[in-house]
Amino acid sequence: MRLLRKQYLRSLLAVLLVMAAFSLSGCDMFDKEEEDGDNxxxxxxxxxxxxxxxxxxxxxxxxxxxxxxxxxxxxxxxxxxxxxxxxxxxxxxxxxxxxxxxxxxxxxxxxxxxxxxxxxxxxxxxxxxxxxxxxxxxxxxxxxxGTVGIMYNTKLVDEPVDSWQILWQEKYRDSILMQDSARDAIMVPLKILGYSMNTTNQAELEAARDMLIAQKPLVQAYGVDDIRDKLSSGEAALGVIFSGEAINLMKSNPDLRFQPAPKEGTNVxxxxxxxxxxxxxxxxxxxxxxxxxxxxxxxxxxxxxxxxxxxxxxxxxxxxxxxxxxxxxxxxxxxxKGQESYSYLGEALDKLYTKLWLQVKVN
Incomplete structure (x- = not known):
């Protein structure tokens, strides 16, 4: 019994020491947070x-x-x-x-x-x-x-770039880059179809999804920051980018040009x-x-x-x-002037956009 009592006391002491260490550590963390509050x-x-x-x-x-x-x-x-x-x-x-x-x-x-x-x-x-x-x-x-537009390489594209529909042309197979973002990707076919980029109509959204699925065999990659690298190096002919990336890209590769607002409309x-x-x-x-x-x-x-x-x-x-x-x-x-901006459409529509975009990527 005494042995068990001694073991219990030793265990209790060990627990108290650990708690004390954590307490001191917590105090140090608290003091540091207070200290960091000013700087x-x-x-x-x-x-x-x-x-x-x-x-x-x-x-x-x-x-x-x-x-x-x-x-x-x-x-x-x-x-x-x-x-x-x-x-x-x-x-x-x-x-x-x-x-x-x-x-x-x-x-x-x-x-x-x-x-x-x-x-x-x-x-x-x-x-x-x-x-x-x-x-x-x-x-x-x-x-x-800024706007969402099309960056293109004049050595690889020899026609006017004034429409989103160029991103569905077979001759640019495996040379098209699209944004890996539900709103920015779905916006493009919505504008081609004449719909609002803030539509809440499920049939319109599904039609945009179907267009993206049909386009998928032509797409080299869905990306974000890596789109810039691929365009700069000449690995792709066309890419959907934000206007703020255009100047540095054109400076890096003089063959690049930027269309800030395709005729169907875009996102400001x-x-x-x-x-x-x-x-x-x-x-x-x-x-x-x-x-x-x-x-x-x-x-x-x-x-x-x-x-x-x-x-x-x-x-x-x-x-x-x-x-x-x-x-x-x-x-x-x-x-x-007159271009749309994205609106928050509510949780249900957020989930629908995400679901439709996943369907594009897995098909």
């Missing part, structure tokens, strides 16, 4: 969407360390935010995804009094445009915008800065968003990335260096 910022954004030099300058000017995670689609980003597995401080989703985040109470209103650079330098037209998905105008600072998108509901460093988040709207920072970021910006100060700073690419970076009104 860290967790950012979750698209890949290749922030200049490293700009991030470094923000860190040097503010003393705030930026921890950056990246995603390749809105759909891969959303579950991490919805599940609350990570407490990010700043996100950069697209229009319809911002709408979804607002709808599901996953982001918080911004304090625009802490965003003087945003109020001064971001075009009021884009703040108005953003009300299509941020209806109260409380959650978003527009960051980049806006990506914007938002702050998640569970952000721990809200003050730092506001500092970062406002920093990104500063004229010199917006210009430096644009010059490296090439994505069109709603910052009204940038064109004057970079126009001379852009030369022939100025209309790609700052397209004339006829390119985007």
């Amino acid at each position: 860290v910022l967790y950012v979750y954004s698209w890949g290749d969407y922030l200049s490293e030099d700009v991030i470094k300058q923000f860190e040097e000017e503010t003393g705030i360390k930026v921890v950056l995670d990246e995603y390749d689609t809105n759909e891969s980003m959303y579950p991490r935010i919805a599940e609350g597995a990570e407490a990010y401080d700043v996100l950069c989703p697209s229009d319809y995804m911002i709408d979804k985040l607002i709808h599901n109470n996953l982001i918080q209103p911004l304090d625009y009094n802490k965003l003087p650079q945003a109020k001064a330098n971001i075009s009021k037209d884009f703040f108005e445009q953003a009300k299509a998905f941020d209806r109260e105008g409380r959650y978003t600072v527009p960051y980049c915008w 998108w806006i990506d914007g800065w938002v702050i998640p509901k569970n952000a721990r460093h809200v003050e730092n988040a506001h500092k970062f968003i406002d920093f990104m709207c500063r004229p010199d920072i917006a210009a430096a970021n644009f010059e490296e990335l090439g994505y069109s910006t709603p910052n009204i100060t940038v064109r004057e700073q970079v126009e001379e260096d852009l030369g022939e690419y100025v209309d790609v970076a700052f397209p004339p009104e006829n390119v985007y």
